[in-house]
Amino acid sequence: MINDMDEQFMFSDSATMATVYKSNEGKYIIRPAVGLKGLLVSTKADVDIILKSGIPIEEDKPNPFQANKDIIEDIDSNKDGLFDMMKRELDIQSELNFDAVFIDNISKALNKKKQNDLYAKVFFPLGVYLGEYLRVTKGGKWFLQKRFGYNPYFVPVLVCNDGYTYDPWYKLADFLLKKSNKDLNKQLELVLASKTLKYKQ
Numbered sequence: 001m002i003n004d005m006d007e008q009f010m011f012s013d014s015a016t017m018a019t020v021y022k023s024n025e026g027k028y029i030i031r032p033a034v035g036l037k038g039l040l041v042s043t044k045a046d047v048d049i050i051l052k053s054g055i056p057i058e059e060d061k062p063n064p065f066q067a068n069k070d071i072i073e074d075i076d077s078n079k080d081g082l083f084d085m086m087k088r089e090l091d092i093q094s095e096l097n098f099d100a101v102f103i104d105n106i107s108k109a110l111n112k113k114k115q116n117d118l119y120a121k122v123f124f125p126l127g128v129y130l131g132e133y134l135r136v137t138k139g140g141k142w143f144l145q146k147r148f149g150y151n152p153y154f155v156p157v158l159v160c161n162d163g164y165t166y167d168p169w170y171k172l173a174d175f176l177l178k179k180s181n182k183d184l185n186k187q188l189e190l191v192l193a194s195k196t197l198k199y200k201q
Helices: 044-053 075-090 100-112 115-138 172-177 184-193
Strands: 007-012 019-023 028-031 039-041 140-147 153-160 164-166
Touching (some): 028 044, 039 044, 100 115, 100 184, 115 140, 115 164, 115 172, 115 184, 172 184
Antiparallel strands (some): 007 019, 019 028, 028 039, 140 153, 153 164
């Protein structure tokens, strides 16, 4: 936590709702929209990187990627267990695959579940399912992309053979938390449209 110190307001970030200050020593302080903690950063370039990646407003409970960090280090070995978890939580009996019928079954199952249960129970395995859909249909491999919060963490993304990187978690939390009808095909369209140039280390 950063205690009160001499600082000058610089700007507020509209995407994360964080505010950025500059100390008398020339360092930058990033304060999230909620919470007492803040980040002390050396350069404006580092500030831009952090804001672009997003700042969690609360980390008393680890985010899903931190909580599953041991699993994401080897998704290929762990994905079957995650898929079994997803099917169990959604009461899906059919064999898992990536065709239109199974995707439609997921949508129907999501709409039957209580709203409050979805994010906590299926966010992570459903993201892995979407990623595997991309890997199967486009060819490619999982890659751990570093993100910046109070503590750096890694997010699994797909580097595909078409030369683009796809983030299967793109707006997935919004999709699960919204109260309207859930159509996994539309979520896939969002993921596909959000492609970026192949990630470079």
